[in-house]
Structure formats: structure tokens, C-alpha cells
Amino acid sequence: MSKRFLYVNRKAPYGTIYALESLEVVLIGAAFEQDVSLAFLDDGVFQLTRGQQTDELGVKNFSPTYKALGDYDVNKIYVERESLEARGLSLDDLLPLTYEDEDDDWAEKDSIKLVSAAELAEIMQAQDVVLSF
Amino acid sequence: MLHTVNKSPLDRNTLESCIQHALKGSAVLLIEDGVYGAMQGTQKSPMVESAMKEVSFYVIGPDLKARGIDASRVIDGIDIIDYSGFVDLVAKYDKTQSWL
Numbered sequence: 001m002s003k004r005f006l007y008v009n010r011k012a013p014y015g016t017i018y019a020l021e022s023l024e025v026v027l028i029g030a031a032f033e034q035d036v037s038l039a040f041l042d043d044g045v046f047q048l049t050r051g052q053q054t055d056e057l058g059v060k061n062f063s064p065t066y067k068a069l070g071d072y073d074v075n076k077i078y079v080e081r082e083s084l085e086a087r088g089l090s091l092d093d094l095l096p097l098t099y100e101d102e103d104d105d106w107a108e109k110d111s112i113k114l115v116s117a118a119e120l121a122e123i124m125q126a127q128d129v130v131l132s133f
Numbered sequence: 134m135l136h137t138v139n140k141s142p143l144d145r146n147t148l149e150s151c152i153q154h155a156l157k158g159s160a161v162l163l164i165e166d167g168v169y170g171a172m173q174g175t176q177k178s179p180m181v182e183s184a185m186k187e188v189s190f191y192v193i194g195p196d197l198k199a200r201g202i203d204a205s206r207v208i209d210g211i212d213i214i215d216y217s218g219f220v221d222l223v224a225k226y227d228k229t230q231s232w233l
Contacts, residue, residue, distance in 0.1 A: 012141050014199050015166030043144045046169065049201035056195035063201070087143060088174030088206075 003128040004035045009044035011133065013063070014054065019047045020062050022133035027065075030072035037127070038069075039120060041080035044133075045087060048079065048094040048112075063095060070099030075111040082117050134159045135226035138167040139233065142177040147232040152180060157187040162222055163211075168196045171207045178208055185210055191222060 007026050011018040030036060040048055047063070054061040069077070077097055084090060097111040115123065124130060136155055142148035148163075148170045155161055161184070163170050170181055171192040181190065190211040197204070197213065204213055214222070223229055 012144070012166045012169065012200070014196075015139070015141070043141050043166075043169070046141075046200060051201035051203065052199060053201070054199040057199045059199070061199070086176040087169070088172060088178070093201075 002034045004037070004126065005029065006037045006039060006124060006127040006130045008039045008041070008124070008130060008132040009047060010042040012043040012046040013052070014057070014059060018133045019044070020060075022131075023062060023065055025131065025133075026069070026074060027072065030069075030074055033073075036074050037076040037078060037123065038074065039078045039080070039123065041083045041117075041120065043083075043087075045079055045083045045089060045094075048097075049089070050093060050095050066095055066097055070097065070111055073099075075099035075109075076113070077111045078113050078115045078120060078123055080117055080120050081114050084114075135222050135229045136161045137229065137231045138163055138170065139165040139231070141166040141169040142180075143169060143175065148177065149180065151230075151232045152184045152188070155184070155188045160189040160191060160222060160226060162214075162219065163190070163192040163196075164219075165193075165196055168192050168200060168202065171197070171211050172202060173206050173208050181208060181211075191218070193219065 013019040052063040098108050099111050100106040101109050136151045138148045140147045191214050194213045
């Protein structure tokens with residue numbers, strides 16, 4: 001019996017270790033064939049921005065790893081509209097995250113779903129387990 | 134005085150508090166997650182643009198690049214500097230206050 005897991009991401013990517021830790025837990029958890037969703041809100045939306053280049057900081061740029069989530073059947077990625085707008089961002093500023101839908105002849109589809117805070121509240125309520133980072 | 138801010142203004146109030154305590158002629162340097170305070174078009178950019186009338190603002194380029202913030206999205210008038218520029222600022226001002 002699979003459970004519904006939601007990972008809530010609220011921190012910017014490099015100032016703290018939360019974003020990387022969350023991503024690693026998601027990838028580990030993906031092996032257990034649960035129903036996994038990810039939410040990005042507040043400064044968490046900065047985790048998904050395009051064009052991250054960390055070579056001058058000497059830390060790992062883990063943003064390309066988000067693109068692999070689709071291959072692990074993690075394809076429900078909710079981004080909160082209000083958080084993007086407060087930061088002057090739009091969907092075009094985010095990484096293109098996609099998955100191949102096995103129920104639709106492996107058509108490539110967008111994993112990111114833009115939702116309002118009210119919609120995200122309902123998504124949170126519908127989970128069995130919520131893990132916050 | 135040189136003030137440094139290393140937290141996102143959309144997550145913490147450190148930049149806001151720093152600006153409230155920065156006197157005319159002082160400088161604010163945005164580092165680490167503080168660089169989000171240098172972005173145009175955010176909820177907090179009007180606060181920074183207003184403060185820039187009396188205080189000089191600087192931001193660390195490598196911290197911007199790490200976070201995918203292109204120089205074109207930085208508020209006009211904020212000086213993008215590297216680590217040697219950071220050292221120059223510390224040497225130029227008599228004191229440094231780190232807003233953590």
C-alpha cells in the first residue's frame with residue numbers, strides 16, 4: 001500500500017544545506033515506490049532557477065539533478081505562484097522539468113505545476129506524510 | 134561603516150534592519166543568500182532602491198552566478214564585485230558590521 005509523501009521546500013539553494021538534503025532524501029525515497037510530490041514555496045522557488053553556476057564558489061551545483069526526478073517517477077512538482085511573483089520570477093526562469101508519461105505512449109510532459117497558495121494548502125492536506133525542508 | 138548581509142530579504146528581516154541602521158555614506162555588501170536583495174522586481178527591491186539614495190550597495194558576483202541571477206537582473210546602480218573587491222571594501226571602511 002503506497003502512501004502519499006509531500007516534500008516541502010522553502011529554502012534558497014546554497015546558503016544552507018536544506019535544499020541539497022531534501023533532494024537527496026527525495027532520490028533515496030523514490031526507490032520505495034511511494035506516491036511522491038514536491039512543493040516549492042517561499043525562497044524554495046530559488047532552488048529551481050535556470051543558469052546556476054557554482055564553480056567560483058567551490059560547491060557542487062546540484063540543480064541539474066532536479067532534471068533527473070522524472071526518471072524516478074517523481075513528476076508532481078508544485079510551484080507556488082505567489083512565491084514566484086514576490087521574487088519577480090516566472091515559469092520561464094525555472095528549469096524545464098519533464099517526465100515521460102507511460103499511460104500516454106511515453107509522451108514528454110511538464111512536471112512543474114504552478115499552483116496558488118490556496119491550492120497548495122489542499123495538496124498538503126491530501127497527503128499521508130509531509131516532510132519539510 | 135561597511136555592512137554585510139548574508140540572508141535573503143524574503144526570508145529574514147536582516148536586510149531591512151541593516152538598511153534602517155545604515156547611515157548616509159556607509160556601504161552595504163550583499164553576500165551569500167543576501168544577493169537575492171540585489172534582484173530587480175521583487176517585493177523587497179523598492180526598499181533597496183530607496184536606500185540607495187544615501188547608501189552605496191555592492192553584491193558578490195560569484196554568489197549571483199551560483200544562484201542563476203544574471204547581471205542584467207541586478208538593480209541598476211548596485212556594483213557587482215569579486216572577492217578582491219570585498220577585501221578593498223573592508224580596507225576602505227573603518228569598521229565592518231555583519232548582519233547575521
